[in-house]
Structures are given as structure tokens and as C-alpha cells.
Amino acid sequence: MTTGSPAIAVTGLGMITPAGDGCPATWAGVRGGVSTAATDTQLKGMPVDFSCRVPDSADPAPRIGRKSWRMPRFAQLAVVAAREAVADAGLDPATWDGARVAVVIGSGLAGVSHLEEQTLRLHQAGPERVSAMLVPQLISNMAAGEVSLDLGARGPSLATETACASGATAIAVARDLLRSGTCDIAIxxxxxxAVTPVITTGFHQLGALSRRVDEPSAASRPFAADRDGFVIAEGAAVLVLERAEDAQARGRRGHAVLGGAGMTSDAFHPTAPAPDGRGAEAALRAALADAGLTASDVDHVNAHGTSTPKNDAAEASVIERVLPHGPSVTSAKGVLGHTLGAAGAIEAALTVLSIRDGVAPPIANLVAPEFGIDCVTGTERLQRIQAAASHSFGFGGHNVVLVFHAI
Structure with a gap:
């Protein structure tokens, strides 16, 4: 932790993912190591017709109620995850000072599904059939806006957009708001x-998706020698952050401490990572320095691990170089697929749970890793985890590393 900066505790967690509704369901699914990928009827006829979707049983709309008609699905998921996180933190929006509560929610592609639907309406039925709610359902700040509305949080409400690092960037920004004294609680x-025909096909054309259409459940295989791309997915995760002293004053210990954050840019290529991982390495080193830790203190890495050839190779080289002592390495994308802008937040939450419960989950579909890193394979590994790093990278060369440690 930077000298003089207050310790930031993670006091609440909320998730809704392809593994299920809520943190317990997602954590159990990730620990079980079984992929959630399946053929997707909404992608019928597309070159890649499978994905990882939030199950129908976890549909957020009924819980949102009558407001769900106006609320884009990406915002609905954020609201449900935020409610769970706030409840987990033991906070009551009816009694808190909403002016001291900040909301920072990241999204990669936000309401693109609504844009896709309304574009079809425009061309098939004319301008008069385009929804008046198109713009509010499209813009990326609406997840933060709807969470703020739902919880009565009247402090800063911000949206981060750093592609697949968006969720991790949001957590780093929220940490800074707490450190600066701008708020007392950060959500x-x-x-x-973004699991839509157009977006899925766009990723396919880019060569980013796995082509294992005959065996979707085996498609996402981070760090495997025969990996061929990621599986597109949807989901959301929210963390409640507070200054540790404030949490303790109200009788909450928290799950873990967000010790450090590092953010850099590759300045290399719009979509490909720097082959030597120089930007990711700088972010990891910055996060460790911010946390006041050395590389040897890291017991576990929740890797970005997309199952794409270039990303996994670059990331593995960084882990080997910066963390030569061999911490355990996992990637939840083998189970959950790639949830794009949600991935960094989901994986941050999972990293916190690994520290809390002393568990390193397995990487689904991985038998023999290509690289010399200590990937967890087969079944979960029970280990004492005092400090862990969560890696997130995104198109545009964004690199974000969060370092958590035990309280």
C-alpha cells in the first residue's frame, strides 16, 4: 500500500454469471471446473453458434420489476449484482448517506444488443418503429446510472471503458475515490x-473465437497448446469497497484488502498484445509496488487467460519473468467464457474468494499446459493464499492488475 494511503477493504461481493445467480453459485461452478459453454439458439446460422449465457433461471428482469422495460440487460445484471454485494457488506441503502456513496461500473460493449435490434427495426419497419429508449439503453454509463438510481447512491457515478479490462479499471478508479476521501463507500x-449475432460474428472475423462448434464445452482452454480462441459470454460482478478503518468501525472485517492497482498501456496494436508482455509486466510491477509487496509475496494469480494464442503466450511470459517462484495460476474463462467488460470484475471477485477460502480453482479443459507456469488442472487446489494478483487486459492495449491480500 502506498505510504500514507488508507487500506481499502472488500466488504461485499455480488455476481451473476453463466455459472448461476449469485456469488455462491458462481464460486461453486468455477471451483467445479466444468465449462458452461453450449450451443446458443440466438446464434443459429452464425459461423460460431455457441456461447456462455446467464441461465434463464437467473433472469434479472423479475427482480428488477416494472422498471425492467426501460433498463438495458447489461444494466439489469449490474443492478442485481450490486444489490447482492451491498447486502453481503451488511449495508442498508435506506439508512446510509447516499451523497457519500460512489458507483463505478465498467462495460465493454454496453447496450450494443439494443442497437442491433433497433437497427433491424429501422430497416425492416421504418423509423417510426424505432424505440424512444434506444439511446438510454445503448450508452455505456447506464449501468452505473441505474445502480445509482436503484440504491440511492448520490456520490460520483462513473463508467469506465477499457474494453475487456473495464471491470478491473472500475475497481481501481473506485479505490482512488476512497483514497482521496471523495466517498466513504464505493460500489x-x-x-x-454482448452475445449477439453481429458481435459474435465480428469477433469470429477477427479470429478471436474458438471454432470448436462440434464441442462447445471443450472450446475454452486457457494456456493449452491447442487453444484456438475464446468463448463469448455475458455476466456481471460488483464489489463493495470501503476504507478498512470505516468498515471496522461498523463491525465488518471484510473478505480481503485491495492492496494495489497498476494500469498501463501497450501502445503497440489495436487488438494484439505486445508479444513480450511489456505493458502487462509494468502493470503487475506497479500493482505490487502500490501494495507494498514483492513478487515473492504473490501466492496465486487469477490470469486474464483468454484461451487465445497470443494473449496466453504473452501473459505466461510475464508470469514466468516477474513471478519465477511459481505461484498457482488459474483462469475462470475455461468455465465462464469471456465476459468481456465484466471479466475483470468477476475475476477480481473470484480472487477475493480464493484468498478468503484458501482455494485455487482449476482451469477447465486444461490437461497439459504449454507454458512453464503452475496452472491448476483437474481439480481445485487447497492452499493458503496471503496475496494474489488478478490480471485484466483489453483491446487498445489496456493493462490492469489488481493485487489483493488477506486481512
């Missing part, structure tokens, strides 16, 4: 629901 995370 931070990420959400994305």
Missing part, C-alpha cells in the same frame, strides 16, 4: 451482455 464492478 464498483463490470457488466456486459
Amino acid at each position: 464498483a464492478g463490470g457488466t456486459d451482455t
Whole structure:
């Protein structure tokens, strides 16, 4: 932790993912190591017709109620995750000082599904059939806006957009708001629901998606020698952050401490990571320095681990170089797929749970890793985790590393 900066505790967690509704369901699914990928009827006829979707049983709309008609799905998921996180933190929006509560929610593609639907309406039925709610359902700040409305949080309400690092960026920004004294409670995370025909095909054309259409459940295999791309997914996660002394004053210990954050840019290529991982390495080193830790203190890495050839190779090289002592390495994308702008927040929450419960989850579909890093394979590994790093990278060369440690 930077000298003089207050310790930031993670006091609440909320998730809704392809593994299920709520943190317990997602944590159980990730620990079980079984992929959630399946053929997707909404992608019928597309070159890649499978995904990882939030199950129908976890549909957020009924819980949102009558407001759900106006609320884009990516915002609905964020609201449900935020409610769970706030409840987990033991906070009551009816009694808190909303002016001292900040909301920071990241999203990669926000309401693109609504844009896709309304574009079809425009061309098929004419301008008069385009929804008046198109713009509010499209713009990326609406997840933060709807969470703020739902919880009565009247402090800063911000949206981060750093592609697949958006959720992690949101958490880092929220941490800074707390450190600066701008707020007393920060609700931070990420959400994305971009599993659409156009977006899925766009990723396919880019060569980013796995082509294992005959075996979707085996498609996402981070760090495997025969990996061929990621599986597109949807989901959301929210963390409640507070200054540790404030949490303790109200009788909450928290799950873990957000010790450090590092953010850099590759300045290399719009979509490809720097092959030597120089930007990611700088972010990891910055996060460790911010946390006041050395590389040897890291017991576990929740890797970005997309299952794409270039990303996994670059990330593995960084882990080998910066953390040569061999911490355990996992990637939740083998189970959950790539949730895009939500991934960094989901994986941050999972990293906190790994520290809390002393568990390193397995990487689904990985038998023999290509690289010399200590990937967890087969079944979960029970280990004492005092400090862990969560990696997030995004198109545009964004690199964000969050370092958490035990309280």
C-alpha cells in the first residue's frame, strides 16, 4: 500500500454469471471446473453458434420489476449484482448517506444488443418503429446510472471503458475515490451482455473465437497448446469497497484488502498484445509496488487467460519473468467464457474468494499446459493464499492488475 494511503477493504461481493445467480453459485461452478459453454439458439446460422449465457433461471428482469422495460440487460445484471454485494457488506441503502456513496461500473460493449435490434427495426419497419429508449439503453454509463438510481447512491457515478479490462479499471478508479476521501463507500464492478449475432460474428472475423462448434464445452482452454480462441459470454460482478478503518468501525472485517492497482498501456496494436508482455509486466510491477509487496509475496494469480494464442503466450511470459517462484495460476474463462467488460470484475471477485477460502480453482479443459507456469488442472487446489494478483487486459492495449491480500 502506498505510504500514507488508507487500506481499502472488500466488504461485499455480488455476481451473476453463466455459472448461476449469485456469488455462491458462481464460486461453486468455477471451483467445479466444468465449462458452461453450449450451443446458443440466438446464434443459429452464425459461423460460431455457441456461447456462455446467464441461465434463464437467473433472469434479472423479475427482480428488477416494472422498471425492467426501460433498463438495458447489461444494466439489469449490474443492478442485481450490486444489490447482492451491498447486502453481503451488511449495508442498508435506506439508512446510509447516499451523497457519500460512489458507483463505478465498467462495460465493454454496453447496450450494443439494443442497437442491433433497433437497427433491424429501422430497416425492416421504418423509423417510426424505432424505440424512444434506444439511446438510454445503448450508452455505456447506464449501468452505473441505474445502480445509482436503484440504491440511492448520490456520490460520483462513473463508467469506465477499457474494453475487456473495464471491470478491473472500475475497481481501481473506485479505490482512488476512497483514497482521496471523495466517498466513504464505493460500489464498483463490470457488466456486459454482448452475445449477439453481429458481435459474435465480428469477433469470429477477427479470429478471436474458438471454432470448436462440434464441442462447445471443450472450446475454452486457457494456456493449452491447442487453444484456438475464446468463448463469448455475458455476466456481471460488483464489489463493495470501503476504507478498512470505516468498515471496522461498523463491525465488518471484510473478505480481503485491495492492496494495489497498476494500469498501463501497450501502445503497440489495436487488438494484439505486445508479444513480450511489456505493458502487462509494468502493470503487475506497479500493482505490487502500490501494495507494498514483492513478487515473492504473490501466492496465486487469477490470469486474464483468454484461451487465445497470443494473449496466453504473452501473459505466461510475464508470469514466468516477474513471478519465477511459481505461484498457482488459474483462469475462470475455461468455465465462464469471456465476459468481456465484466471479466475483470468477476475475476477480481473470484480472487477475493480464493484468498478468503484458501482455494485455487482449476482451469477447465486444461490437461497439459504449454507454458512453464503452475496452472491448476483437474481439480481445485487447497492452499493458503496471503496475496494474489488478478490480471485484466483489453483491446487498445489496456493493462490492469489488481493485487489483493488477506486481512
